Amino acid sequence: MDHETSLRNERKRGSGVKVVYDILRDEILDLELPPGSPIDEVQLSERFGMSRTPIREALVRLAGEGLIDTLPNRSTMVSQIDFLNMHSYFDALVLMYRVTTQLAAKYHRPEDLEAVRALQIEFANAVEAQDALAMISTNAALHLAIAEAGRNPYFTSLFLRLLNEGRRLLRLYYQSYNDQLPRRFVEEHDEIIAAIEARNTELAERLAREHAEQIVSQIQKLLMREERLDVSL
Amino acid sequence: MDHETSLRNERKRGSGVKVVYDILRDEILDLELPPGSPIDEVQLSERFGMSRTPIREALVRLAGEGLIDTLPNRSTMVSQIDFLNMHSYFDALVLMYRVTTQLAAKYHRPEDLEAVRALQIEFANAVEAQDALAMISTNAALHLAIAEAGRNPYFTSLFLRLLNEGRRLLRLYYQSYNDQLPRRFVEEHDEIIAAIEARNTELAERLAREHAEQIVSQIQKLLMREERLDVSL
DNA sequence: TGTATTTAATTTGTCGACAAGAAATATGCA
């Protein structure tokens, strides 16, 4: 009996949905469940050792965030990454980088910066260790912490969705993170954090914009390369 | 037997959740279910003539959009309107007005403008008839149609959420929409639509910003008045 | 009478089962 099903009996009432939701969400974002993977309710209920009801509730929440697609009366599967409308994604991502960083410079409190700095150290360590997966997730966590310091839940929730989507995207290409580029991100983060601390909203916004555009152009390069590969097949 | 329960037998499989979701959503946004109202699952299942399972699924979706709050193992109720952090709301609303209108000027197609114009006529009619509820909902529909012409689903979905929240807010104060102000909105809409059609992104963005700030300052005036009333009690 | 502890009632979370719809398979017919 594996760990998940062994929790069957000791599970607190009401905790089942959250467990299933968190695990599936991570598996989708880490591409352990790649886009298009079929989601079978009975299979999941066997795996997690619970009935289909809490499984379904977790699936409804995942569908609400666009992580899975549900065809009525038919199969449900992990949602595809939309490569055709990628520019919409980049537009939204850059704008949210800018606005959340700007607001962080305006509204942050000292304790916010502590959390941000801790994550920046984690990110630097991941870069040093060349651990691409850790880089991806700590980078998202860092920028989310900055967004939270900006104290606008509307922007923060959209940004979270975009960062998650990006986590999936970057996971596709994490091999190509290798040489000098990550270190540059570490330096850019330091500059952004300094601007936030100095409450220099204009500078923070500009740095965030440049940082975001760096990332976007990097992803676009990877996409281009991949598209060329596709064509050449 | 009322209309809703009479549909019990003729209901298509899978349609139940959507029906409950749509009806509850509208009732919440129209303040027929005011903030704080208790949501009882068995009561709803009796009202809609179906079991608790589809009701619960609809509630999970509503909770995902922040329209209801659920305390584990305890009651669930219509979420409060957060008057304390209203500036976050206004910041997000103004930015989404600006960016969606700008993108509409850039990416719209002829058929988009037809839909927008139809809604603008509806809005003008509502203003003429001094029908505040129709004004609120057609205004939201109009700006959502503009956002859809901009073709960025990330912005559109956040904007939808904000417009819904605003629908609830405005519904609180719809009495005070009376004299010359609404007509000004009609004119501003016309100018915005013209700028979009001319593909003048800068002008469209500026007009949308001014329009949004008009609306925000109007709401703020109403809030101020209300706050003063509260204090004087 | 007031407070603490038990008991009952209410409401949510979970379960197992059944039925409807769609896909896969099998059958009938030219």
Place this chain on the structure above:
DNA sequence: TGCATATTTCTTGTCGACAAATTAAATACA
């Protein structure tokens, strides 16, 4: 053999029931 139709299998949507958690009521005790 090729195609249309019927049957079976599989998955989802819905149901009614039960159990756990919480709240309200009732009882006991100082």
